[in-house]
Amino acid sequence: MGWENKHRPEYSEEVRLKHHNLRGLIGRQGSMIARQRELYAEVEELKRKINFQEDVLRLNSETRDRQADLIKVLERQALTDPLTQLPNKGAFMHELENAAGLSNRHRHALSLMMCDIDGLKSVNDSFGHPTGDILISSAANIMRSNVRNYEKIFRLGGDEFALLLYLTAPDQAEHLAERLRTAIEHQLLNMVRSITRKNRILFNRNAPFTMSIGISGVLPPHNHILTPEALIDEADTALYHSKRDAITGERINNRITVYKPGMVMPQSQQK
Numbered sequence: 629m630g631w632e633n634k635h636r637p638e639y640s641e642e643v644r645l646k647h648h649n650l651r652g653l654i655g656r657q658g659s660m661i662a663r664q665r666e667l668y669a670e671v672e673e674l675k676r677k678i679n680f681q682e683d684v685l686r687l688n689s690e691t692r693d694r695q696a697d698l699i700k701v702l703e704r705q706a707l708t709d710p711l712t713q714l715p716n717k718g719a720f721m722h723e724l725e726n727a728a729g730l731s732n733r734h735r736h737a738l739s740l741m742m743c744d745i746d747g748l749k750s751v752n753d754s755f756g757h758p759t760g761d762i763l764i765s766s767a768a769n770i771m772r773s774n775v776r777n778y779e780k781i782f783r784l785g786g787d788e789f790a791l792l793l794y795l796t797a798p799d800q801a802e803h804l805a806e807r808l809r810t811a812i813e814h815q816l817l818n819m820v821r822s823i824t825r826k827n828r829i830l831f832n833r834n835a836p837f838t839m840s841i842g843i844s845g846v847l848p849p850h851n852h853i854l855t856p857e858a859l860i861d862e863a864d865t866a867l868y869h870s871k872r873d874a875i876t877g878e879r880i881n882n883r884i885t886v887y888k889p890g891m892v893m894p895q896s897q898q899k
Contacts, residue, residue: 706718707719707722709783711761711764711765711768711783712764712765712768712783713768714768714781714782714783714789715780715781715782715783716782716783716784716785717782717783717784717785719782720782720784720790720792721856723780723782723792724740724792724856724859724860725856727792727794728854728855728856728859730794731846731850731854732852732853732854735848735849735850735851736794736795736848737795737796737797737800737845737846737847737848737850738792738793738794738795738796738845738846738854738859739792739793739796739797739798739800739801739843739844739845740790740791740792740793740843740844740845740859740860740862740863741790741791741793741801741804741805741841741842741843741863742788742789742790742841742842742843742860742863742864742866742867743771743788743789743790743791743805743808743839743840743841743867744787744788744789744839744840744841744867744871745763745764745767745787745789745812745837745838745839746787746837746838746839746840746871746881746882747837747838747881748760748763748764748786748787749787751763751833754833755824755829755830755831755833756829758829759820759824759829759831762820762823762824762827762829763816763820763837764783764787766816766819766820766823767789767812767816767837767839768781768783768789769819770808770811770812770815770816770819771789771791771808771811771812773811774804774807774808774811775791775804775808778794779791779792779793779794779796779804780792780793790863791804793845796845797845797846797847797848798843798844798845798846798847798886798887799886801843801845801886802843802884802886805841805843805884806884808839808841809838809839809841809882809884812837812838812839813836813837813838813839813882814836816836816837817833817835817836817837820833820837838881838882839882840867840870840871840881840882840883840884841867841870841883841884841885842863842864842865842866842867842868842869842870842884842885842887843863843866843884843885843886843887844858844859844860844862844863844865844866844886844887845859862887862891863887864893865887865891865892865893866885866886866887866891867885868893868894869883869885869891870883870884870885871883877894
Protein backbone atom coordinates (compact mmCIF):
# COMPACT_ATOMS: atom_id res chain seq x y z
CA MET A 629 0.00 0.00 0.00
CA GLY A 630 2.82 2.42 0.97
CA TRP A 631 4.71 1.48 -2.18
CA GLU A 632 1.65 2.20 -4.27
CA ASN A 633 1.17 5.64 -2.61
CA LYS A 634 4.76 6.57 -3.39
CA HIS A 635 4.13 5.89 -7.05
CA ARG A 636 0.91 7.82 -7.22
CA PRO A 637 1.18 11.04 -9.26
CA GLU A 638 -0.39 13.02 -6.41
CA TYR A 639 2.26 11.80 -3.98
CA SER A 640 5.12 12.74 -6.31
CA GLU A 641 3.68 16.24 -6.75
CA GLU A 642 3.32 16.61 -2.98
CA VAL A 643 6.96 15.64 -2.42
CA ARG A 644 8.07 17.99 -5.17
CA LEU A 645 6.15 20.87 -3.56
CA LYS A 646 7.66 20.10 -0.16
CA HIS A 647 11.14 20.04 -1.68
CA HIS A 648 10.41 23.29 -3.46
CA ASN A 649 9.11 24.92 -0.30
CA LEU A 650 12.10 23.64 1.67
CA ARG A 651 14.51 25.07 -0.90
CA GLY A 652 12.64 28.38 -0.73
CA LEU A 653 12.83 28.38 3.05
CA ILE A 654 16.55 27.60 2.94
CA GLY A 655 17.03 30.36 0.37
CA ARG A 656 15.14 32.87 2.50
CA GLN A 657 17.14 31.86 5.58
CA GLY A 658 20.33 32.35 3.59
CA SER A 659 19.12 35.78 2.50
CA MET A 660 18.23 36.64 6.08
CA ILE A 661 21.67 35.52 7.29
CA ALA A 662 23.31 37.55 4.55
CA ARG A 663 21.17 40.57 5.48
CA GLN A 664 22.05 40.09 9.15
CA ARG A 665 25.70 40.10 8.19
CA GLU A 666 25.16 43.29 6.18
CA LEU A 667 23.32 44.90 9.11
CA TYR A 668 26.09 43.83 11.49
CA ALA A 669 28.68 45.36 9.14
CA GLU A 670 26.60 48.55 8.94
CA VAL A 671 26.33 48.71 12.74
CA GLU A 672 30.08 48.22 13.11
CA GLU A 673 30.71 50.93 10.52
CA LEU A 674 28.31 53.24 12.37
CA LYS A 675 30.11 52.50 15.65
CA ARG A 676 33.42 53.27 13.97
CA LYS A 677 32.06 56.58 12.69
CA ILE A 678 30.63 57.46 16.10
CA ASN A 679 33.94 56.60 17.77
CA PHE A 680 35.75 58.68 15.16
CA GLN A 681 33.40 61.61 15.75
CA GLU A 682 33.88 61.28 19.52
CA ASP A 683 37.65 61.26 18.99
CA VAL A 684 37.37 64.37 16.82
CA LEU A 685 35.20 66.12 19.43
CA ARG A 686 37.62 65.12 22.19
CA LEU A 687 40.58 66.36 20.15
CA ASN A 688 38.73 69.59 19.38
CA SER A 689 37.98 70.04 23.07
CA GLU A 690 41.60 69.32 24.01
CA THR A 691 42.76 71.69 21.28
CA ARG A 692 40.46 74.43 22.56
CA ASP A 693 41.75 73.85 26.10
CA ARG A 694 45.36 74.01 24.88
CA GLN A 695 44.59 77.15 22.89
CA ALA A 696 42.95 78.74 25.95
CA ASP A 697 45.98 77.81 28.08
CA LEU A 698 48.33 79.19 25.41
CA ILE A 699 46.37 82.45 25.24
CA LYS A 700 46.61 82.79 29.03
CA VAL A 701 50.36 82.14 28.87
CA LEU A 702 50.81 84.69 26.09
CA GLU A 703 48.68 87.25 27.92
CA ARG A 704 50.69 86.68 31.09
CA GLN A 705 53.96 87.02 29.14
CA ALA A 706 52.70 90.21 27.47
CA LEU A 707 52.07 91.73 30.92
CA THR A 708 55.21 90.41 32.64
CA ASP A 709 58.73 91.80 32.71
CA PRO A 710 60.96 88.87 31.65
CA LEU A 711 63.95 89.91 33.79
CA THR A 712 62.22 90.36 37.15
CA GLN A 713 58.97 88.43 36.51
CA LEU A 714 57.13 91.45 37.88
CA PRO A 715 54.11 92.93 36.09
CA ASN A 716 55.29 95.35 33.41
CA LYS A 717 54.27 98.85 32.36
CA GLY A 718 51.23 97.60 30.41
CA ALA A 719 49.95 95.77 33.48
CA PHE A 720 50.72 98.85 35.61
CA MET A 721 48.64 101.21 33.45
CA HIS A 722 45.69 98.80 33.48
CA GLU A 723 45.88 98.33 37.25
CA LEU A 724 46.33 102.06 37.93
CA GLU A 725 43.26 102.93 35.86
CA ASN A 726 41.18 100.43 37.84
CA ALA A 727 42.60 101.67 41.15
CA ALA A 728 41.84 105.30 40.33
CA GLY A 729 38.28 104.35 39.37
CA LEU A 730 37.73 102.50 42.65
CA SER A 731 39.16 105.36 44.66
CA ASN A 732 36.90 107.85 42.87
CA ARG A 733 33.78 105.76 43.48
CA HIS A 734 34.42 104.92 47.13
CA ARG A 735 36.61 107.91 48.11
CA HIS A 736 39.23 105.51 49.44
CA ALA A 737 42.87 106.37 50.04
CA LEU A 738 45.29 105.49 47.26
CA SER A 739 49.02 105.99 46.89
CA LEU A 740 51.49 105.57 44.07
CA MET A 741 55.24 105.22 44.56
CA MET A 742 57.77 105.74 41.77
CA CYS A 743 61.19 104.25 42.61
CA ASP A 744 64.53 104.61 40.80
CA ILE A 745 67.64 102.55 41.48
CA ASP A 746 70.35 105.20 41.68
CA GLY A 747 73.43 104.68 39.53
CA LEU A 748 72.26 101.85 37.23
CA LYS A 749 73.86 103.53 34.20
CA SER A 750 77.26 103.66 35.88
CA VAL A 751 77.02 99.93 36.66
CA ASN A 752 76.14 99.14 33.04
CA ASP A 753 79.00 101.33 31.81
CA SER A 754 81.59 99.99 34.28
CA PHE A 755 80.68 96.31 34.60
CA GLY A 756 78.39 95.56 31.65
CA HIS A 757 74.68 95.01 31.18
CA PRO A 758 74.68 91.45 32.62
CA THR A 759 75.74 92.96 35.96
CA GLY A 760 73.11 95.67 35.51
CA ASP A 761 70.51 92.94 35.03
CA ILE A 762 71.67 91.25 38.24
CA LEU A 763 71.29 94.59 40.01
CA ILE A 764 67.72 95.06 38.72
CA SER A 765 66.55 91.51 39.49
CA SER A 766 68.15 91.64 42.97
CA ALA A 767 66.43 94.96 43.72
CA ALA A 768 63.12 93.42 42.63
CA ASN A 769 63.63 90.51 45.03
CA ILE A 770 64.40 92.84 47.92
CA MET A 771 61.27 94.87 47.18
CA ARG A 772 59.15 91.70 47.00
CA SER A 773 60.35 90.62 50.43
CA ASN A 774 59.42 93.97 51.98
CA VAL A 775 55.85 94.44 50.76
CA ARG A 776 52.56 92.75 51.59
CA ASN A 777 50.49 90.76 49.09
CA TYR A 778 48.08 93.59 48.35
CA GLU A 779 50.91 96.09 47.74
CA LYS A 780 51.63 95.62 44.06
CA ILE A 781 55.08 96.11 42.49
CA PHE A 782 55.67 96.79 38.79
CA ARG A 783 58.80 97.21 36.73
CA LEU A 784 58.28 100.07 34.31
CA GLY A 785 61.60 99.64 32.51
CA GLY A 786 65.26 100.51 33.03
CA ASP A 787 65.89 101.42 36.65
CA GLU A 788 62.28 102.43 37.38
CA PHE A 789 59.76 100.56 39.52
CA ALA A 790 56.28 101.50 40.72
CA LEU A 791 54.24 100.41 43.73
CA LEU A 792 50.47 100.77 43.83
CA LEU A 793 49.07 100.91 47.35
CA TYR A 794 45.33 100.45 47.82
CA LEU A 795 43.68 101.96 50.93
CA THR A 796 46.99 103.62 51.80
CA ALA A 797 47.41 107.36 52.36
CA PRO A 798 50.64 109.06 51.20
CA ASP A 799 51.94 109.47 54.76
CA GLN A 800 51.48 105.71 55.33
CA ALA A 801 53.16 105.01 52.01
CA GLU A 802 56.13 107.03 53.23
CA HIS A 803 56.75 104.45 55.99
CA LEU A 804 56.89 101.65 53.42
CA ALA A 805 59.12 103.78 51.20
CA GLU A 806 61.59 104.22 54.04
CA ARG A 807 61.62 100.47 54.67
CA LEU A 808 62.36 99.83 50.99
CA ARG A 809 65.02 102.56 50.79
CA THR A 810 66.80 101.18 53.85
CA ALA A 811 66.62 97.57 52.62
CA ILE A 812 68.08 98.53 49.23
CA GLU A 813 70.90 100.51 50.86
CA HIS A 814 71.80 97.72 53.30
CA GLN A 815 71.21 94.58 51.23
CA LEU A 816 71.54 95.22 47.50
CA LEU A 817 75.33 95.59 47.25
CA ASN A 818 75.99 92.31 49.08
CA MET A 819 73.37 90.50 47.05
CA VAL A 820 74.92 91.65 43.76
CA ARG A 821 78.40 90.76 45.04
CA SER A 822 77.26 87.25 45.93
CA ILE A 823 75.64 86.60 42.55
CA THR A 824 78.50 88.04 40.48
CA ARG A 825 81.04 86.05 42.52
CA LYS A 826 79.04 82.86 41.98
CA ASN A 827 78.88 83.54 38.24
CA ARG A 828 82.53 84.68 38.07
CA ILE A 829 81.58 88.15 36.89
CA LEU A 830 83.98 91.00 37.65
CA PHE A 831 82.41 93.38 40.18
CA ASN A 832 84.51 95.47 42.55
CA ARG A 833 82.14 98.21 43.67
CA ASN A 834 82.30 99.17 47.35
CA ALA A 835 79.75 101.98 47.62
CA PRO A 836 76.25 100.84 48.61
CA PHE A 837 73.40 101.09 46.14
CA THR A 838 70.55 103.46 46.89
CA MET A 839 66.99 104.10 45.76
CA SER A 840 65.15 107.39 45.27
CA ILE A 841 61.37 107.43 45.72
CA GLY A 842 58.52 109.81 44.87
CA ILE A 843 55.01 109.44 46.27
CA SER A 844 51.61 110.75 45.15
CA GLY A 845 48.10 109.94 46.31
CA VAL A 846 45.00 111.03 48.21
CA LEU A 847 43.65 110.85 51.75
CA PRO A 848 40.19 109.46 52.56
CA PRO A 849 37.53 110.66 52.17
CA HIS A 850 38.34 112.77 49.13
CA ASN A 851 36.39 114.61 46.49
CA HIS A 852 39.12 114.60 43.87
CA ILE A 853 38.64 113.07 40.47
CA LEU A 854 41.80 111.02 40.25
CA THR A 855 43.29 110.21 36.88
CA PRO A 856 46.17 107.82 36.22
CA GLU A 857 48.02 110.59 34.38
CA ALA A 858 47.81 113.01 37.32
CA LEU A 859 48.99 110.36 39.81
CA ILE A 860 51.96 109.50 37.58
CA ASP A 861 52.89 113.14 36.94
CA GLU A 862 52.78 113.99 40.65
CA ALA A 863 54.80 110.90 41.66
CA ASP A 864 57.36 111.63 38.91
CA THR A 865 57.63 115.23 40.12
CA ALA A 866 58.20 114.04 43.68
CA LEU A 867 60.78 111.53 42.41
CA TYR A 868 62.65 114.30 40.62
CA HIS A 869 62.87 116.22 43.91
CA SER A 870 64.25 113.08 45.59
CA LYS A 871 67.04 112.92 43.02
CA ARG A 872 67.85 116.62 42.61
CA ASP A 873 68.24 119.62 44.88
CA ALA A 874 65.19 121.84 44.34
CA ILE A 875 67.31 125.00 44.22
CA THR A 876 70.64 124.07 42.64
CA GLY A 877 69.47 121.05 40.60
CA GLU A 878 72.47 119.12 41.91
CA ARG A 879 72.07 115.33 41.98
CA ILE A 880 71.57 114.00 45.51
CA ASN A 881 69.63 110.67 45.33
CA ASN A 882 68.65 108.28 48.12
CA ARG A 883 65.69 110.32 49.37
CA ILE A 884 61.91 110.05 49.67
CA THR A 885 59.62 112.90 48.64
CA VAL A 886 55.85 113.09 49.00
CA TYR A 887 54.20 115.30 46.40
CA LYS A 888 52.80 118.60 47.65
CA PRO A 889 50.58 121.01 45.69
CA GLY A 890 52.71 123.56 43.85
CA MET A 891 55.67 121.19 43.49
CA VAL A 892 56.94 121.34 39.91
CA MET A 893 59.42 119.58 37.66
CA PRO A 894 61.62 121.63 35.31
CA GLN A 895 60.34 121.66 31.74
CA SER A 896 63.53 120.01 30.52
CA GLN A 897 62.91 116.97 32.76
CA GLN A 898 59.28 116.38 31.81
CA LYS A 899 58.59 113.21 29.80
